[in-house]
Amino acid sequence: MKIHIKEFGDFHLPSGQPLKTLIPELKKIKTPKGLPVAFKFNSDIIDWHTPIPDETKDLILEPIYPNDKEALEVLRHTASHILAQAVKELFPEAQLGIGPTIEEGFYYDISYPRPFTEDDLALIEKKIQEIIKKNLPLDRKVLNRKDAEAIFSKLNENFKLELIREFDDSQISIYTQGEFIDLCRGPHLLTTGQVKALKLLSVAGAYWRGEERNPMLWRIYGTAFFDEKDLKAYLEHLEEVKKRDHRKLGKDLELFLIDEDIGPGLVLWLPKGALIRKQIEDLWREEHLKRDYQLVFTPHIALRDLWKTSGHLDFYVENMYPSMELENRVYQLKPMNCPFHIFIYNQKRRSYRDLPIRLCELGTVYRFERSGVLHGLLRVRGFTQDDAHIFCREDQLEEELIGVLDLVITFLKVFGFEEYQIFLSTRPEKFVGSPEIWDKAERALKSALENKELAYQIDPGEGVFYGPKIDLKIKDTLGRFWQCSTIQVDFNLPERFDLVYVNEENKFSRPIMIHRALLGSLERFFGVLIEHYAGAFPFWLAPIQVRVLTITDRNVSYGEKIFQELKSAGFRVDKDFKGEKISYKIRSAQLEKIPYMIILGDKEEQAQTISVRKRNGELLQNLKLSDLLQLLKSELSPLSLH
RNA sequence: GCCGGCGUAGCUCAAUAGGCAGAGCGUGGGAUUUGUAAUCCCAAGGUUGAGGGUUCAAGCCCCUCCGCCGGCUCCA
Structure with missing residues (x-):
């Protein structure tokens, strides 16, 4: 058969042969980058x-x-195979699970009677280096099920056998390197020596095939690169991530506190964190009112029957705090805000002319999360959703969705x-409402x-049973993605609570509900923000915007004057008049990552000026205070930032 | 919830083999009056996560519980 390899030209490949049969020919052709790693x-x-x-036509391969x-x-x-080989050589009774690549590396799930320790990892890494050094060639074979079963039962690889039994006969392939055999679809490198840099990172338990009732295997995580330099850069990136960890910064900068004596997953917003939250909330409310949302407030608990009507007791109980009984009535801490907003909608008869009705609330909810999943601010048990529910007619759905996206x-x-990753989740197997209305909503x-020109991927069948949804993940400065925003269409709750409006024909129609959260929860969003900004919040958010520093005690009264003027100009300002050296106070x-420092010594006092040092080290000397005030005002509006 | 690791002063961490619980930072007091990322001295600060056990003796060994960290599962 004829194939074309870009940059190399046309070749004849004998049928059924792998591309490596062409290597001698390809080597004769001088290209700047040499032999490719693989082809696309x-x-x-x-x-x-x-x-x-054979039947493949017009085969054009891209190196x-x-x-x-x-x-x-x-x-x-291939790195994961090398890891597996090393483990099998050191611990022959280990059994292999699966070993895929992941975003930033790879892992291999391995069963072994005892956990792997740090020392084991060091040993395994040494063995890995030997295997790489041997530069073992890899090879691929296709087997029928019987042969495959024979091989892996001889190897006593029970997990592999389980996989083989589920495979099509036609797609069972194995890769070998030296003595090592693994069930694998590929693709792989030519030889183990091509792996120039490999590091094992951690071990953790992981259920076989991700199912809780399955046995737990040991998952060894690692990463690998073609170049030692890339590995070094990646490890430095990990360091940077660690430095930005919102749990560490939250402590250092006194933003929030999660204390075991308060309870796991319950957040105390410290004064500085609370100031940042206030800025976000103020902007949020302002922006919502501008867009004709109506602000509401609802209680943290309500009668439990509410959750029976909403259906949460059927499908969400395991995430709800237990009920409490008082005066013969049963109450429930709320895991969601929607039923309350529904009652507000239902407070009076609504006409088609009233719709859409957009109710918004920074609503605090409590969800009982399993203890092992809590994580700083990113996964907590009590949090405030920046929630809203839009009640609209079917013909308004699309416009409302555009408004929300905007x-x-x-x-x-x-x-x-x-930068975002956007996922559109469509109708799952179990759903409420008619397929027609689902189609309509998905189209909307x-x-x-498309109206907002946003690129998205479709997650087929991943919608919630009550309606399709859009989830939006944001990319932070380190390139990591976080899910915050969610927009969900709901056909279920309007039904369950029998929501209606009076239509043009004086008949009842059922409104559609949109649940949406822009930031997701203030807690999670704050956690993401801390990491995004590495704790150095922009001026409009910074809890302390300006600090006044004096060089000697002589300058204290001048410092006090400047401090008062900044304060009455409305800035969040504090002062450091301690008897320390200026370099100490600057440090x-x-x-504390304060955006502006004002430094006042004899010079400034005499000239009635100020010296300014910005957080980035930039110096502004001989300024009048009024000059600075003007500069600061230009930084105040968050929207002017971009 | 499951698996592994960890838990010592407000923070970061030390404490030989089971043998008197320590340092730096921070805090308080004092000295110093300083020009753009750490001045010096003194002091306070602890039921070593909680409870039980072994031992002449436990921060260290054993058991139970709690919490945190890394994952799995789940999710805003």
Whole structure:
């Protein structure tokens, strides 16, 4: 068969042969990058070992080189095999689960009678280096089920046997390197020596195939690169991530507190964190009122029957705090705000002319999360959703969705989030409402996304049973994605609470409900923000915007005057008049990440000026206070930031 | 919830083999009056996460519980 390899030319590949049979020919052709790592055909990666089916026509292959993202995937796939081989050589009774690549590396799930320790990892890493050094060639074979079963039962690989039993006969392939055999689809490198940098990172328990009732295997995480430099850069990136950890910064900067004597997953917002939250909330309310949302407040508990009507008791109990009984009535801490907003909608008869009705609330909810999943501010048990429910007619759905998307984008932009991953989840197997209305809603979601020119992926069947939804993940400055915003169409609750409006024909119609949260929860969003800004909040958010520092005691009264003027100009200002050296005071302000320092000594006092040091080290000397005030005012509006 | 690791002063961490619980930062007091990321001295601060056990003796060994960290599962 004929194939074309970009940059290399046309070749004849004997049928059923892998690409590596062409290596001698390819080597003769001098290209700047040498032999590729693997090849791309459409969106598939094809390695050197995989035979090309005869019927493939017009085979045009694109070479993949170490700098391509796909090349890393191939490399890491092989890296996981090397890890498995090392483990099997050191611990022959270990049994292999699966060993895929992941976003930033790879892992292998392995069963062993005792946990792997740090020392084991060091040992395994040593063995890995030996295997890499041997530069073992990889090879691929396709087997029928019987042969595959024979091989893996001889190897006593029970997990592999379980997988084989579920495979199609036609797709069972194995890869070998030296003595090591693994069930694998590929793709892989040519030899183990191509892995230039590999590091094991951690071990953790993981259920076989992710199911809680299955046995727990040991998951060894690692990462690998074509170049030692890349590994070093990645490890530095990990350090940076650690430095930005909102739990650490939250403590250092006194933003919030989660204390075991208060209770797990319950957040105390410290004064500085609370000031930041206030800025966000103020902007949020202002922006919502501008867009014709109506602000409401609702209680934290209510009669439990409410949750029976809403259906939460059927599908959400395990996430709800237990009920409490008082005066023969049963109450429930709220896990969601929707039923309250529904009652507000239902407070009077609504006409088609009233719709849409947009009710919004920063509503605090309590959800009982399993103890093992709590994580700083990103996963807590009590949190405030920036919630809203829009009640609209079917013909208004799309416009409302566009409005919500517009608000989301506008709002996220304020914080510098301009890159998203958007997922549209469609009808699952179990659903309420008619397929027709689902289709309509999905179409409305799609065209709303297209209207806002937002790229999205479809998650087929991943919608909640009550309606399709859009989830939006934001990318922070370190390139990590966080799910905050969610927009969900709901056909269920209007039904359950028998919501109606009077239509043009004086008959009852059922409104559609949209649940939406822009920031998700203030707690989570704050956690993300802390990491995004590395604790150095922009001026409009900074809890302390300006600090006045004096050089000697002589300057205290001048300092006090400047402090008062800033304060009455409405800025969040504090002062450091301690008898310390100026460098000491600057250091403290710097560590607290205060945007502006005003430094006052004899010079300034005589000239009635100020010296300003910005957080980034920039110095502004001989300023008049009024000059600074003007500068600060220009930084006040969050929307002017971008 | 499950698996593994961890828990010592407000914070970061030390404490030989089971043998008198320590340092730096921070805090308080004093000295110093300083020019752009750490001046010096003194002091206070602890039921070593909680409870039980072993031992002449437990921060250290054993058991139970709680919490945190890394994952799995789940999710705003």
